[in-house]
Amino acid sequence: MISQLSWKIGGQQGEGVESTDRIFSTALNRLGYYLYGYRHFSSRIKGGHTNNKIRISTKPIRSISDDLDILVAFDQETIDLNAHELGSTGVIVADAKFNPTLPEGVKARLFPVPITAIAEDLGTSLFKNMAASGASWALLGLPLEVFNKAVEEEYGRKGAAVVEKNIEAVRKGAEFVLELAGGPIPELQLEPADGEEKLFIIGNDAIALGAVAAGCRFMPAYPITPASEIMEYLTKTLPKHGGSVIQTEDEIAAVTMAIGAGYGGARAMTASAGPGLSLMTEAIGLAGITETPVVIVDTQRGGPSTGLPTKQEQSDLNAMIYSTHGEIPKIVLAPSTIEECFYDTIEAFNLAEQYQCPVILLTDLQLSLGKQSSALLDYDKIVIDRGxxxxxxxxxxxxxxxxxxxxxxxxxxxxxxxxxxxxxxxxxxxxxxxxxxxxxxxxxxxxxxxxxxxxxxxxxxxNPFLIDAPEENPDLLIIGMGSTGGTIDEARGRLSADGITTNHLQMRLMHPFPADELKPFIEKAKKVVVVENNATGQLANLIKLNLGNHDKIENLLKYNGNPFLPAEIHEECKGMAL
Incomplete structure (x- = not known):
């Protein structure tokens, strides 16, 4: 049996990839597995290739995997684009309708399943996502009743008949693939999970929940990827607590309304992405000079301009620190886990009122939208400080x-x-x-x-930064921000096996910069590697600006729209250490 594996489903946007992933991962969460998800999707409502990847483990994980064990394909494009991630024991469950073929060099096992035919026999092709899910779930040898329970939760509001049809599609997909494969795949059998209850949420939901817990009762905002889920969550939740959400005509109105509410005594916030923050900069200056508390979330995405609205990047750091004309007091915080998204949002509201200034919570697309397991939140830790x-x-x-x-x-x-x-x-x-x-x-x-x-x-x-420093004088001090933390930790394990010593520092307070606290760790390291998803090394330059040490700081950059893989950090750091 194995302790972890990766599962991916792909197809055209709008044909059920997202709901399939949601039900599949919900069922795994019910069993107590640790999960980490990544969504690759296009900036359109329908059409264009999309895929969702889930890493499943018996132990805590905070990064996507380098490879893939099961690929569920609704079209040939999904196989062509993703099959290279599969190893020799990998499996592809594909819709037989498009006569799937393996690309040259791919050694995975291909199981053509009449996914669309099963769905149409039940009345509509909409059931094909459940037939596909049932097939891949069955290959793992996991109990169908757990999966069926997740189906009931997803579709229960549509009535018993719809639930029954979906469960039937799951059963037929499972039966067909098990006959093809001769039973569950031995190499894909997961060890039992610990069964402990865990949260399984995206960073945006954790931020929204943190806002409610912090006493936020007003959110004006304009929808934008990848921030919209914060607004959507609070639209449903704030009215239950005497608050309200207003969809404004633009981001300028959103931030000025939040500032006005803050002046009036309400805890208020807004959330957007890079383009929206660009529009807010003048008003942020207003909050600075009037010393009015306001919390603003920037969920970074690929820029500039419209850029890559649905892809990973960490290129707003300079803008969040320096963009306002003139000079004002401002605090910029960057959480790196689901738990930090929750607790840092509460702290952001406290800091905004303690120091009477704007506080920017800086996340990135992978942290904001990547669904992952989290320990249950401790509400006894919440402290409200109105300054x-x-x-x-x-x-x-x-x-x-x-x-x-x-x-x-x-x-x-x-x-x-x-x-x-x-x-x-x-x-x-x-x-x-x-x-x-x-x-x-x-x-x-x-x-x-x-x-x-x-x-x-x-x-x-x-904690202006999180530090894991077991080495007195490490070969490498690896520094990251946002969602890179877990990927860096996994790469460090491989570097240790190579005989390379490392410490890891994950930045949280970006401004004002904690230079004095950071200095000893920089000085003790033989070399410093700064990992960030941008083209110019903004975090590395910030460290150089405040601490110097130009001769020992190296950039590890990725800005193609995808998050770092553990193997990429491992290989690059290994080369720098030698």
């Missing part, structure tokens, strides 16, 4: 205003909400004095700029 929020203001003299932007040692002024007695003050996007009244005084300008920027010297976050 220096004033609920009662002292009596003011005649014509005196509340010093909303009072000069303080740490730069953080008392924040008061509209309607609080004696709290009247001005709010404007132009430079202002302590009461918010417009001021062009050079003396006031310098003091006010110093006050705002002083806040950044005092920013404290939970």
């Amino acid at each position: 220096r929020l004033v609920t009662e203001a002292p009596q003011l003299g005649e014509n005196e205003l509340f010093k909303r932007y009072e000069f303080t040692e740490d730069g953080i002024s008392p924040r008061i909400l509209p309607g609080v007695k004696n709290g009247i003050h001005h709010v404007t996007g132009v430079e202002h004095d302590q009461a918010g009244r417009p001021s062009e005084s050079p003396v006031n300008r310098k003091k006010m700029m110093d006050k705002r920027m002083e806040k950044m010297k005092h920013v404290k976050v939970t």
Whole structure:
């Protein structure tokens, strides 16, 4: 028996690939397996090749696999594009309708199954995804009743008749392939899972859940890939907690409404991708100069312009740190796991109110949309900190205003909400004095700029980076951000087998940059490899800017729209260490 395998289904977008993957992985999750998924899809509603890949394991995993064990194909294009990932024990379950053939050099076993014919016999070709799923599930020798339960959950709302038809399609697909193969494939039999309950969600859902737990009650947003699921989740959930979601006419309206809500005292957020953040930059400056808390999620995708809307990239880092005209206090956090997406969202809301500034939560497409197993969340860890929020203001003299932007040692002024007695003050996007009244005084300008920027010297976050440093002077210190963390860890295991010592540092706080904390780990390493999905080495350049060490820092870049594979990091790092 084996401890892990990879399964992939492919076809034309809109013919059931997504729902098949969802039911298949849900059933595996019910059995207690650890899962990690990756969606390859086109930026269109229907048509164009798409595939979903799931890695299944008896142990925790946080990366996609280099290879493939089972490929479910709805068309020949799926075989031609993906069969090269299969090894000699690999299996292809293909719809017999298109007379599937193996590409030259592929040694996998091909099982033509009348997937479409089975579905049409049941009344409609829509059932073909279940016939295909049943066939591949049966080859693994897993219990059909668990899969059928997942089918019931998926289609139960459509009535008993639809559920029965789908279950029948599963049964017929399973029976046909088992007759062809002579039973389950011995080389594909998984060891039993631990049976423990696990979450199986995407990063966007974890962020949305974190927002609710943090007390967010308002989200204005405009739909965009790969951020839309945050809005969709909160559209269903926030009204249950007295909140609301508004689909705005554009991203400019979204962020300004969120800033307005923050000024009014509500915890508010918006979420978008690179193109949307480009439109938000002026308003982010407004939040900075008015010292208004707001949380903004940037789910990075391939750019520039429309770029690659459905593909992986990590090229917004510079934009998130530097894009606003002028200089403002700003915090940029980059979670790297499902759990961090949840807890960091809560922390983002706390930081926004503690330091009275915009906080940007920086994810990437693979983390945002890649569905993966996660430990159950601990709600006892949640702490709400609203910062220096004033609920009662002292009596003011005649014509005196509340010093909303009072000069303080740490730069953080008392924040008061509209309607609080004696709290009247001005709010404007132009430079202002302590009461918010417009001021062009050079003396006031310098003091006010110093006050705002002083806040950044005092920013404290939970773990500015995650560090696994068993080696005192490693051959390599590998640094990553976002979804690359698990892939780096897997590559390190292979590097260790090669006799190469490594430490791993996953960046979380991008701005203000934690240079002092990072410095000792950089200095002790013989060489530093920075892994990132962009063309210019933005994270590596950020490290050089703050710490120097240009001579020992190497780039490991990938920007073709796909996430890193463990083998790629292993081979590149091995070459750099020798």
